[in-house]
Amino acid sequence: MKIAIVCYPTFGGSGVVATELGIALANRGHEIHFITYKQPVRLALLGENIHFHEVNVPEYPLFHYQPYELALSSKLVDMVKLHKIDLLHVHYAIPHAYAGYMAKKMLAEEGISIPMVTTLHGTDITLVGSHPFYKSAVTFSINKSDVVTSVSESLKRDTLRLFDIKKEIDVIPNFIDVSKHIDNEFTDCQRSLMATDDEKIITHISNFRPVKRIGDVVRIFNEIQKEIPAKLMMVGEGPEREPAELLCEELGILNKVIFLGNSNEIDKILCFSDLFLLPSETESFGLAALEAMISSVPVISSNTGGIPEVNVHGVSGYLSTVGDVKDMSRNALKILKDDAELQKFKKGAKEQALAFDINKIVPIYEAIYQKAFEMA
Ligand code: GMT
Known part of the structure; x- marks a missing residue:
């Protein structure tokens, strides 16, 4: 055709x-x-x-x-x-x-x-x-x-x-093109450039529009980093980037947050990520979450629009009410603080993504x- x-x-x-x-x-x-x-x-x-x-x-x-x-x-x-x-x-x-x-x-x-x-x-x-x-x-x-x-x-x-x-x-x-993700091991995974071995890497990828609730991404990360060593990778460009940078400065966490701008190589970032944040106001599907999941990255997201059709609560990550930063932070720490939990959710995320x-x-x-x- x-x-x-x-x-x-x-x-x-x-x-x-x-x-x-x-x-x-x-x-x-x-x-x-x-x-x-x-x-x-x-x-x-x-x-x-x-x-x-x-x-x-x-x-x-x-x-x-x-x-x-x-x-x-x-x-x-x-x-x-x-x-x-x-x-x-x-x-x-x-x-x-x-x-x-x-x-x-x-x-x-x-x-x-x-x-x-x-x-x-x-x-x-x-x-x-x-x-x-x-x-x-x-x-x-x-x-x-x-x-x-x-x-x-x-x-x-x-x-x-x-x-x-x-x-x-x-x-x-x-x-998602599953064939590109057969092995979990990304050949060019340069984790050490971004964080030390004991730090967990949290990632958010979007167009930084108000619908993505970028402020919530920063606030969830702020709660996480109070309890465990962690870095936040912010990937993408858009009107909410500058306010997010200002919020990081205000919270005193700018040194733990890396704003990477738009990237054509999100696989290289996801390969070393431990958790993905998607607290959007609404999301018809949440392709970014699916891309994280196929790279074995669990997702902490809001329970809105089509996200629950992609991210399964308790399997590939957790779902919370839009704006409930406390619940999202609690869920993130539940996964990140216990290595067995993290491994279980990594496996769950990948298996759920294979359905797509x-x-x-x-x-x-x-x-x-x-x-x-x-x-x-
Ligand atoms: O997320 C955006 O704002 C971009 C937007 C687009 O049109 O490119 O994404 C929408 O389409 C994606 C692909 O079908 C979906 O995965 C996103 O969930 C959807 N965004 C929203 O509904 C906010």
Whole structure:
């Protein structure tokens, strides 16, 4: 099949999922065309089966807002015709489903019928999409997609609660390439660069937006380091990074917290991590938690959105009420203070992550593509 994938090419989870899916589909013989404004960060190699087409939006002084949707839908039309693409798969509803639908209609005018699959990822529904300024257009473009998927049961429930959706929503969980994590031993694991042998390493990875409750990450770590020697690795960039640095300074723990910025090599960081913190306000799935778990890192998280579909309480980590820093710190120390507990949770995290093996999930997407052809 020739498939166009539209996504955000950044470090965000939706772009990562779209990119990993495209790579896996290409490995299974499909021809993949990424159509976006920049080469996706996780897409290292282009090849015979993987192509990238950049969407350019020329600046024009008349425009207060540059018309990205227009450029994207034109690019989709041109690429579908040029490469004889069979199907559009758009990740993140805003504005991709809207632009995809416009492309479909333009192509229909020329007698070309092409199905469109829309995958909902989370904030496109829960935070941004449901805003009154966008809601009508998001509802319209979800209903006009041939097939709609969501990355968790929780996100499906949120979508049906927040929008007037006429389409069936298929839940396809996010996934992980298990084959990259067969051995726990990462060959290039440089733990000694980050901490001494007696220190536990706690990690948080995100886009540092308010929804991630970065202040809670720092406060949980503060409680942990009062009782055991520990370091905190903060990976990612975003508006909450500076306030977090200030909070660390205020608490007098700046020397124990390392802000690493965005990284393409999170496996190298996770390989020496003992615990992962994800105290988010909401999270449709929590791909970062799954990436930690496959590296045998237990997760202390909030019990919200789709997180409990990924992190199993008492097995791969613990779940607490959003904002309950005390409970999260207590749970973290329960795991970290007792080596037998830590080993048990490391094993539990890895075993739970194996359920999300990419090889189980990609065929489900292929079946969804068949369904889209029937619906179009
Ligand atoms: O977490 C973010 O804010 C980024 C966002 C995105 O769209 O890239 O992540 C969302 O999609 C991920 C992949 O499906 C999910 O794992 C994240 O849970 C989800 N984020 C939220 O719902 C806040």
